[in-house]
Amino acid sequence: MSTANDSKPITVPGLADAKRDGRKLVMLTAYDTGFARVLDANGVDMVLVGDSLGMVVQGHGSTLPVTVDDITYHTRCVARGLSRALLLSDLPFQSDATPERALEASARFLQAGAGMVKLEGAGHKLDAIRFLVEREIPVCAHLGLTPQSVLRFGGYKVQGREAIAAKKLREDAQAVADAGASLLVLECVPSSLAAAITAAIPIPTIGIGAGADCDGQVLVLHDLLGLDSGHRRPKFVKDFLAEGGSVAGAVRAFADAVRDGSFPDAEHAYA
Numbered sequence: 127m128s129t130a131n132d133s134k135p136i137t138v139p140g141l142a143d144a145k146r147d148g149r150k151l152v153m154l155t156a157y158d159t160g161f162a163r164v165l166d167a168n169g170v171d172m173v174l175v176g177d178s179l180g181m182v183v184q185g186h187g188s189t190l191p192v193t194v195d196d197i198t199y200h201t202r203c204v205a206r207g208l209s210r211a212l213l214l215s216d217l218p219f220q221s222d223a224t225p226e227r228a229l230e231a232s233a234r235f236l237q238a239g240a241g242m243v244k245l246e247g248a249g250h251k252l253d254a255i256r257f258l259v260e261r262e263i264p265v266c267a268h269l270g271l272t273p274q275s276v277l278r279f280g281g282y283k284v285q286g287r288e289a290i291a292a293k294k295l296r297e298d299a300q301a302v303a304d305a306g307a308s309l310l311v312l313e314c315v316p317s318s319l320a321a322a323i324t325a326a327i328p329i330p331t332i333g334i335g336a337g338a339d340c341d342g343q344v345l346v347l348h349d350l351l352g353l354d355s356g357h358r359r360p361k362f363v364k365d366f367l368a369e370g371g372s373v374a375g376a377v378r379a380f381a382d383a384v385r386d387g388s389f390p391d392a393e394h395a396y397a
C-alpha cells in the first residue's frame with residue numbers, strides 16, 4: 127500500500143494492516159473522473175467524494191445544501207477513474223439523521239462504486255454506524271471540526287483545545303471505533319490530542335489540520351492545487367502545485383510528503 131508502483135487495490139482490511147505496519151495512508155478528495163485518474167495513478171490510497179463539493183464545486187458557503195443525489199452522481203463519476211484507490215463517499219447533512227436513512231443513502235453510494243461511507247459525529251450517530259456495519263457497509267467516522275455542525279460551532283474553528291472538549295473527543299473516538307468504524311477522520315484538532323487518539327484507538331486516523339502523528343492525511347483537492355474557492359484558507363492548507371509543477375506532480379508531492387512524515391509540519395498544524 128505504501129508505494130505508488132504497488133497496483134494492488136486498497137481494501138478495507140488493508141487499512142488496518144497499514145496502521146499495524148506503520149505505513150502512512152494518503153487520501154485526497156475528488157469529484158470527477160479526470161482528477162480521480164490522476165490521483166489513482168500518483169500514489170493516493172483513498173479518494174473521498176466529500177460534501178466539500180458544496181463549497182469547492184457548487185459554490186455554496188457551507189456543506190449543508192449538498193444532497194444524496196449530488197454525492198451519488200459524483201461517486202459514479204469518480205468511480206470510473208479509479209482502479210487502485212478505495213473510494214469513500216460522504217453522507218451529506220441529515221442523510222444520516224436516522225440509521226434507516228443512512229442505510230438508504232449508503233446503499234446508493236456503494237451501488238455507485240463507493241467502498242466505504244463517511245459520516246460526521248458520534249452521539250446518536252453511533253447507532254447509524256452500528257446499523258451500517260452490521261449490514262456490511264464499511265464506515266469512516268469524522269470528529270473534531272465537523273463542517274455539518276458549523277451553525278452550532280459558530281464558524282470553522284479548531285476543536286478540542288479545552289480539557290473538557292479534549293476528553294469528550296477522546297471518548298467519542300473510542301466510541302466510534304467500538305461501534306465498528308474502520309477509519310476516523312480528525313479535522314482541526316491540536317496535534318497532541320490527535321496523536322493521543324491515534325495511539326489509543328485500534329483504527330487508523332486520517333488527519334486534516336490534526337498534525338503529523340495521525341496514521342494518514344487528507345486534503346481537499348482544490349486546496350492542494352492552490353485554487354481560490356472563495357473561502358478563508360485554513361492554516362493546514364498547503365499549495366503543492368507550487369512545488370509539484372503539474373497536477374500529477376502536486377499529487378505525487380503530497381503523497382510523498384505524507385509518507386515521509388514531512389507534511390504536515392508545525393506551520394500547517396495547530397498547537
Ligand code: KIV
Nearest residue numbers: 155176177178311344
Ligand atoms: O467533505 C470533505 O471533503 C471532507 C474532508 C475535508 C475530510 O470531509
